[in-house]
Amino acid sequence: MATDSFSDVQQRNRLPTLFEVLSRRTLAPVDLFSFYIYMRDQQRSVDYLDFWLDVSQHMSLCRHYVRELRRSVLVATPDMENNGSKRSSAMLENLENLGDIPLAEAGPSRLRDGFQEDEKERDATHRLSAFLRSEGHGSSHSPQNSLGSTSAYRTPSNDPQARPSTGTRNNDHSNSPGHTVDRQDIRASAEKILYTYLLPGAEREIVLPETMVSTVINLIEDDGRDDPEVFDPAKDYVFQAMERDAFPGFLQAKALGNIVPLSILIRLIFALVAFFGGFWGAFYVVLRNKPRDVRCWVILPFAVAAYFIVSYQYKIDPAMAFLGYSEYTFMNWAPIREPFVRRLLNKRALMTMLVVFITAAILSILFIFVPGTLL
Numbered sequence: 413m414a415t416d417s418f419s420d421v422q423q424r425n426r427l428p429t430l431f432e433v434l435s436r437r438t439l440a441p442v443d444l445f446s447f448y449i450y451m452r453d454q455q456r457s458v459d460y461l462d463f464w465l466d467v468s469q470h471m472s473l474c475r476h477y478v479r480e481l482r483r484s485v486l487v488a489t490p491d492m493e494n495n496g497s498k499r500s501s502a503m504l505e506n507l508e509n510l511g512d513i514p515l516a517e518a519g520p521s522r523l524r525d526g527f528q529e530d531e532k533e534r535d536a537t538h539r540l541s542a543f544l545r546s547e548g549h550g551s552s553h554s555p556q557n558s559l560g561s562t563s564a565y566r567t568p569s570n571d572p573q574a575r576p577s578t579g580t581r582n583n584d585h586s587n588s589p590g591h592t593v594d595r596q597d598i599r600a601s602a603e604k605i606l607y608t609y610l611l612p613g614a615e616r617e618i619v620l621p622e623t624m625v626s627t628v629i630n631l632i633e634d635d636g637r638d639d640p641e642v643f644d645p646a647k648d649y650v651f652q653a654m655e656r657d658a659f660p661g662f663l664q665a666k667a668l669g670n671i672v673p674l675s676i677l678i679r680l681i682f683a684l685v686a687f688f689g690g691f692w693g694a695f696y697v698v699l700r701n702k703p704r705d706v707r708c709w710v711i712l713p714f715a716v717a718a719y720f721i722v723s724y725q726y727k728i729d730p731a732m733a734f735l736g737y738s739e740y741t742f743m744n745w746a747p748i749r750e751p752f753v754r755r756l757l758n759k760r761a762l763m764t765m766l767v768v769f770i771t772a773a774i775l776s777i778l779f780i781f782v783p784g785t786l787l
Contacts, residue, residue: 424752433659434447434464434465434651440750441667441750442667442753446666450658450662455657455661460654464650467640467646470605471640473593473601474541474544474640476593478544541641547595601638602638602642606628610628610646612625621649624645624649628642667753668728670727670737670748670757671732672740674742675739675742677724680724682716683719686713686720690716695779710775710780714771714776719772722767731761733761734758
C-alpha cells in the first residue's frame with residue numbers, strides 16, 4: 413500500500429487528486445474507502461473502480477513475480493553455471509537487463525501523481541512487459557518451478573468491501589514461503605479481468621470503446637499475452653472517465669459537505685415541518701396579540717427550520733463538522749482525518765451557522781415586533 417507520511421499529508425494544503433485517492437495516499441473522508449462507497453451508492457458505477465483496482469493488482473502481481481523470479485535465479489546461479497544451461501543463462505541475462513522492479517503503486521500508464529511519468533519508469537514498465545511476453549512465449553518458468561514451490565500469491569488489500577482478489581490461488585502447502593508468485597497466477601489474473609469486465613455479456617461488463625475491447629481480447633486469447641501493457645489503454649480510459657465524471661462530485665460531496673443524499677432529503681423534510689410550526693405559532697401570537705416576551709418563543713422553530721434548510725442547501729451538518737465527523741453512509745459517521753478537508757469544512761460550517769443565525773433572527777424579529785391584533 414502506497415501512503416504518504418503524516419507530515420506530507422499535513423503539508424498538502426489542497427484537495428487530493430484522483431490518483432492520490434486510488435493509491436491510498438489520502439485520509440478520511442477523501443480516502444479510497446469513501447470513494448468506493450460514493451461510486452457504489454451515488455454514482456452506481458463501482459464496476460469501473462473495481463476494474464481499476466484489479467488491473468492495479470495485476471500490475472503488482474507481475475512486479476512481485478519478476479522480483480521473486482530474479483531473486484530465485486540469482487540464488488541458483490552457481491548451479492546454472494555448473495549445468496551449463498544456455499536457456500537458464502539467457503534468462504539470467506534478461507533478468508539482469510531488466511534490473512530491479514519498483515513496487516510503487518500502479519497508476520495510469522502515462523501519469524504518476526498528476527505529472528508526466530519520467531523516462532526511467534516508463535522504460536522499466538516497458539521492459540517488465542517485454543520480459544513477461546518473452547518469458548511467457550518461451551517457457552512456463554516461475555520461482556515455484558525453479559525452487560519446487562506451489563504456494564499462492566495474494567496481494568494484501570485494505571479495501572473495506574473485501575473485494576475478491578483477481579487471479580489468485582490459495583495453497584497452504586508451500587515449501588518456499590519466500591517465493592509466492594506463480595506464472596499461472598498472472599495468466600489467471602489477466603483472464604479473470606477479461607472475463608469479469610471486458611467480454612460482451614460479462615458479469616460486470618464496463619462500457620469501453622469496442623475497438624479497445626476487441627484489442628484486449630485478441631491480445632489475451634489469440635496472442636496469449638498477460639503482461640500489464642495489455643490493459644493500459646482500458647485502464648487509462650477508465651481513469652479519465654472517473655476523473656471527469658465521478659471525482660468532482662466526490663470532492664464536492666466529501667470535501668465541501670459531510671452528509672449523504674438521504675440525510676440531505678430528511679433535513680429538507682424537517683425544515684419544512686419546522687417552518688410550518690414556526691409560521692403557525694408566529695401568526696397565532698400576532699393574531700392573538702400576545703406580548704413580546706411570549707412571541708420570543710417563535711425563535712425556536714425558526715432556528716430549527718433555518719438550521720435544517722441551510723444544512724439541506726449546503727449539504728453540510730455544521731454541528732458534526734465542528735465535532736470533526738463526516739457521514740459515509742446514512743447515520744454512520746467517521747472522524748475527518750484529512751487536515752485540509754477538516755479546515756475547509758470548519759470554514760463552511762462557520763459560514764452556514766452565520767446564515768442560520770441571520771435567517772432565524774430576521775424571521776423572529778419580524779413576528780416579535782409586528783403590531784398585534786385581536787381576532
